[in-house]
Structure formats: structure tokens, C-alpha cells
Amino acid sequence: MKLRFYNAQILTMENTEIFSGEVHTDGDTIIYVGKEKREDKFDREINLCGNLIMPSFKNAHTHSAMTFLRSYADDMPLNDWLFKQVFPMEDKLTPDDVYQLTKLAALEYFSGGTTAAFDMYFHPDRVIEAAVETGLRIVICGAVSGGNNQADYDSALSRLEDYHNRFNNMGPLVSFKMGFHAEYTTDISILKGIAELARKYKQPLYTHNSETANEVQGCIERHGKTPTALFEELGMFEYGGGGFHCVHMTDEDLDIFKRRGLWAVTNPCSNCKLASGIAPLDRMNAMGINLAIGTDGPASNNALDMFREMYLASVLQKVRENNAAAMPAEAVLKAAVSGGALAMGLTDCDILAEDKKADMMVIDMNRPNMQPVNNTVKNLVFAGTRDNVKMTVSGGVIVYEDGKFPALDAEKIYAEANKIIGEKRKAN
């Protein structure tokens, strides 16, 4: 499939300049980005009428299948939410449920301009199946441990190795990064084994890190140091990696992130809603720490909406630092787009350029919140919403256009999700 997008405003994200021109794709690859009017043989030519084409969002931390718990239990203390509501319901999930619920997440990603998810959840084989079927680029993170049962926990290392070898060879939309759930759900012997595996395969390592003050305090009590310092001591970051959340970070933690080139993946909506805190993003940005943005799961957020994450990633810093100049829009947009791609190893999905993957979105400029056109980059972060996504292209395939999913039966996916939550509620 060869596509031509013309009459476009183009934001490549190589920098934040916007220019008029064309983007051409062939299969899953971009073959031309430029100012010239170029005609050739295309399967479809799309007049963008001056709308903006840019790289799609990359959701750098999520638990997609948690869609079933969206707005299921809110406005309650964290421990009640987690232990009385989330865990008992997750225990009831079948692999088939995870497959169905990931498809619902894919619809939400596409309709909000997101084409890739760095996903950590149970039954990753079925997550992958849903992703490939819908056209979502998926990077599976780790082998979730400590969440379900002792058998799962014991087999964490062998599963991690198996996933690494299998998932990295499953085709263009699928890849895998080594990781684990968190320090507080993983025995020290397992942590050591994971570090060894990462070194054996020369792989980066990712995990939930310093999401809550309690988590950090617990780690200090157990190991005499913060999670980041412990992971560093265990030799986990020889080949890079990153942390999800990174809310409660010491100076030493930040130094380790900087020195190792680790990715701090921020989840501002979830961190607010669960009262975890506000990450020191502006400080990280000033230090030159690599930044990416994720939604976390839809049970805690409750949406998979990168526009909302971007807004909070900036404005929360302003109020945290008592400085309206903190965490400027350009840095946030970069984190949501190119940062996310690089954080999850998608080095071909970060910008619009020849030979890069055709993972893109078209922003409808003819909406009141995009007008007048003063500064489109600032406006995407401070006024943009999912409502502005006119089209989403994942791996060269149009997966969303003018409110519709050309190849997916959304109503059937909604019905399946409602059936699943209905059954779980009954069984609870």
C-alpha cells in the first residue's frame, strides 16, 4: 500500500518547525518527507487540506487490558482500591479476557493518536495477538511477577528469557524489553537473576520505580537504599533501561538516571489520581535525563489519553516549582512522541523522515481549540485533545479516520468488554 499525504503542514519532530509539504509511505515505511509536490503511483492520495501531520504518540507505560476496570472503583484510599477492588478482579481474568480487553485499549489508543504501547500485563501472548490483529505496535515489558501466584513468581526468570527470545522474533509490530514489576513484588534472588539475564543478553531493564513514598521507604527498610540505588548496585543498568513513574527520587537516583542514560517514564494523571505525588520532571528535564510519557493503566487514570498526560506533565510542574516557565511545551511534546519511541527501543518510530516507520497522526486544525494559529506546538500541549485527531496511521495502515476504525468492529469490542466486566462483577 502506497499512500500520499499532500497539502499538509508537517511537524517531523526532528525539531519543532512546521512546514508545508508532502509525506509518502510504502508499506510500513516513510519514503518521502519534503516540501516538493511529488506525483507518482499511489494506492491512495489524501488531501490534508492544510491539516498537520506528525509522528504519533508512543505510550511508554501502560497496562492496556485494565480497560475492564475503568471507572470501576474510584475516589477511595489507595490500599482499598488495590487490594479490595483491583487484585481480586484481576485474579479472575482469563487469557481470552486479556485479548479482548487489549483490543478495547487499541481502539482508545488509535482514536487518540497513539500507535505504540509499552505494555506490562499478564498473558502477554494474548496481548500480542490483540495488538497484531488491531495494528497496534506493541512492546511487551518484562514478565509480571508476584502478582498472581507462587508458581508464576518462581518461574519469572525462565519466562523472562523465553519472552525475550520469542517476542523479539514475532514480526514487525512486536518486540520485547526485559523488566519486572517492582522491587517490592520481587525477591532479591530473582532481582539478581534478572540483572544477570540483562547482562547476558546485553539488554536494558525497566520496572516500576519510586511510584509512591511508601514504596521507597519500604525498599530502604529492606535493602538500606532506594530502588534506583539498589538496581544500580545489582548491575541492572549496564545496558540502560528506565523506570516507570519516578515520582519520589533522591539526588543520587537522578544522578544514576543521568549517568546511565536511563528513561524516566512519567505518568502524571495516574500519579495525581492515586495521590502518589508529582514527579520532579522539570528538574529531570533541566538535567538532561531522557523523558517519556505513559498513561499507566485505565483503572488508575482512567483514560489512555496522551493529550491529557501532556497537559498535566507541563502544568503540574509549573505549580510544583511555583514557576510558570517550568517544563515547557516543546519538551513535553518531544517526550510524548520521540521520547516514548526511543524509551521502548522503537528507534525507527521517533520522527517523520525517510526510512522511518509510518507511525503518524493527522491533527485537525479546523477545530475551535486549534484556532487562531499562534503556536501549534504550544497549542497541541496546552489545548489539544483527542477530538483533534483526524487520522491515525500505524505501520503504514490507516487504523483510525474521521471517528471510525476502518478495519475494526468497535461495537463488538465494546460488547465483549461489557460481557467480561459483567461476569467478573457477578463472580466477585
Place this chain on the structure above:
Amino acid sequence: MKLRFYNAQILTMENTEIFSGEVHTDGDTIIYVGKEKREDKFDREINLCGNLIMPSFKNAHTHSAMTFLRSYADDMPLNDWLFKQVFPMEDKLTPDDVYQLTKLAALEYFSGGTTAAFDMYFHPDRVIEAAVETGLRIVICGAVSGGNNQADYDSALSRLEDYHNRFNNMGPLVSFKMGFHAEYTTDISILKGIAELARKYKQPLYTHNSETANEVQGCIERHGKTPTALFEELGMFEYGGGGFHCVHMTDEDLDIFKRRGLWAVTNPCSNCKLASGIAPLDRMNAMGINLAIGTDGPASNNALDMFREMYLASVLQKVRENNAAAMPAEAVLKAAVSGGALAMGLTDCDILAEDKKADMMVIDMNRPNMQPVNNTVKNLVFAGTRDNVKMTVSGGVIVYEDGKFPALDAEKIYAEANKIIGEKRKAN
């Protein structure tokens, strides 16, 4: 025009229960809300296919015409933004500009489910003209003083009285509430005169109140007390009223708000983005203080999006109070809908019921972020976006439907706004 909405899920906001039924309107009034299938003669019968109909949002504090400065100057210290960017550009605005720019705001309100604005800006006659022409319900607040020039300032009292008498008699979509910009822009003699006028006409009074720590500190230096305490001492609240922002409130301030039944109108997005702080909403809510929500102007926000305000109104409280149970969704939705209406004196626009005004929105439930259907009220606050607004009805007229504005030429309004900002930029 008689309209029938059937096959609806109905959320009246009298409470937060949702039931299946019908809503009928005649002219600008609701004539039936109920569970029965009722047929009659209608001009249009609309099958809502199970989508949700509910009262529209009421934006209880805004400066609509500031659309022209949306994303014009961001990520800079507050004083630079205000004195170097905003004020010089506002000085160049003509009455005609304000008329055009308010029309752009109306498009944004309608496309996000908002039908009424409590507006404070220059040239209110032209704001009203734009509102009536587009179908926006407008409540003009005060006679802005101290913003432009000495002549404006001196005539504040006579203008206030003139506006009160004229604007409250300009037809069904228009009304007026007495108010003034803020303590720090108004001389004490004028403040006393305003208090007297409010008592003369037995009217509530509204103003910017305790938006920044500096403002409160300055007031204490000038008058020995906080703005709220000063206003109370001046006898401004004999007939109620309210404050916009209310971020930095003392215990005494909160007691005055509670005792006088004042409306605290929160603007969480603007307060974050300008690094003003996080208002003590959860505490106000627990005290039973009347709450409403506004966007503030699009120069500081940068959108006019009540969904985003609702999200922040809840999640910022959770992180502020370190309690995930703080400021529950139900209280936030009430503030955004019924609270806003009552705050601006629109006592007929607060809920869906017979004889109330037909100011309503239809929420598209067939979007991924509204699925599965676990708890629609929680979900509207925690996952809802403008993308979910399928239809907006203002005063019985469909002003927005499926992405289009049936009676308005959006592209022409965008072009006018771009022309205005282009001219001002050149002149700057």
C-alpha cells in the same frame, strides 16, 4: 421548535442516577423528562440510540474573547506573560475584535458541551451580540475596571449600574451580575460604591478573589486583611455572590464563604498553568461551600474545556490532600453542571426537569473511553473528553451536532480570529 429525544439514557443531575427514557422540549423549555414512550407532534424526533442526555456544562468564570491569545505566550514567568504579552495586546482590541473573538469561544464552548458562560471582559455589549447571534447563554459579570485607562476606571460605578439595568432586560439568553475585576485593581472608594450598589439593587457580587499568594499579601498590606475579609467588612455579600479562583484562602475566608452562601468558582487548569496554586476544593466541599467550575480565559488555560477542568478539579485534590478519596467525581460533576448554573443565577438551567431551560448535551457512549460501562458519572469526570460530545442544545436550539455547527460558519470565524491576531502581532 418541538424536539423529542428518545431511546436516551438520562442523567438529570437532580441526583446521579441514570435511567432510560425521553426528553421533550418546546421552544427553549423542557416539557417532559421521563421513562414513558410518549408520542406527539414534534418538529424533529431524535433517536439517541442509548446515548446519554444530561444538562450541559456552565462555565462559571471566563474571559471568552481572550481566544486570540491562545498559545500566543506560554511557558514564561507570570509577570512577563501578563505585563509584556497580555496587557499590550489587549490594549489593541477593538469592540469589533471582541465580538469576533467571542464567537470563536462560542464554537469551542458548544463543541465541548458548554452552553453558558459567566463572562468578564471589555466591551460587553459586543460580547452579548456575539452570544445572542451564536446561541450562547451569557451572563456578563461586572464592569471591568482598572484594566484599560483612567476614564474607564472613574466611570466604573455608573457603568455597573447601567449594565445592571440594561443587560438584565436584553432577552432570554442575556443576564448580568454585579462584580468587579479584583481588589488589587480597584480603589477602596470604588469598592465602597460597588458594595452600596449591590445593596441598593439587592444583588450578589462577584470578583477575582485570592488567585495568587501575592494578591492576598498585597491586600493585607493595603488593608490589613484578606480580600474576602475586606469584602465582607465592606458589606459586599449581603445578597450573596462569589469569588473566582479562591486558591489562597484562610480559615476565616472559608467561614465567610460558608456563612454567606457564596460561590467558590474554581479554575484548576489556569491556576496550575500560571503556577498560582491548588485551591482547597476538597475542604470547601466538605464544609458545604457552594462550588462551581470555570476555565478562566483561553490565554492562560489554554482551552475552554470543562472536561479537563473537571479532571483536574478532582485529581489535584487527591495529590494536594495526599488522599485518593478526596474530591469525588459526583461533587465535581455537580459543580461543573448545576453548580455553575446556580452560581451565575441561571436557576432554570441547573437540571433536566419540566419547565427548566433546554440547555443540554448528548454524550456519545460509543467511544472507547466510555467503555465498558462501569460507572458513567465517574467516567465522565475521569475519562470523558470533548470528543464524547455528540450534540449540544442551548435554549432548545441544536447548536452542535456530530462535529458540525448547524447555524454557524466556523471557517469564517477562524479566519476572522487569525486576521485579528495577525494585525495585533504586526502592531506590537
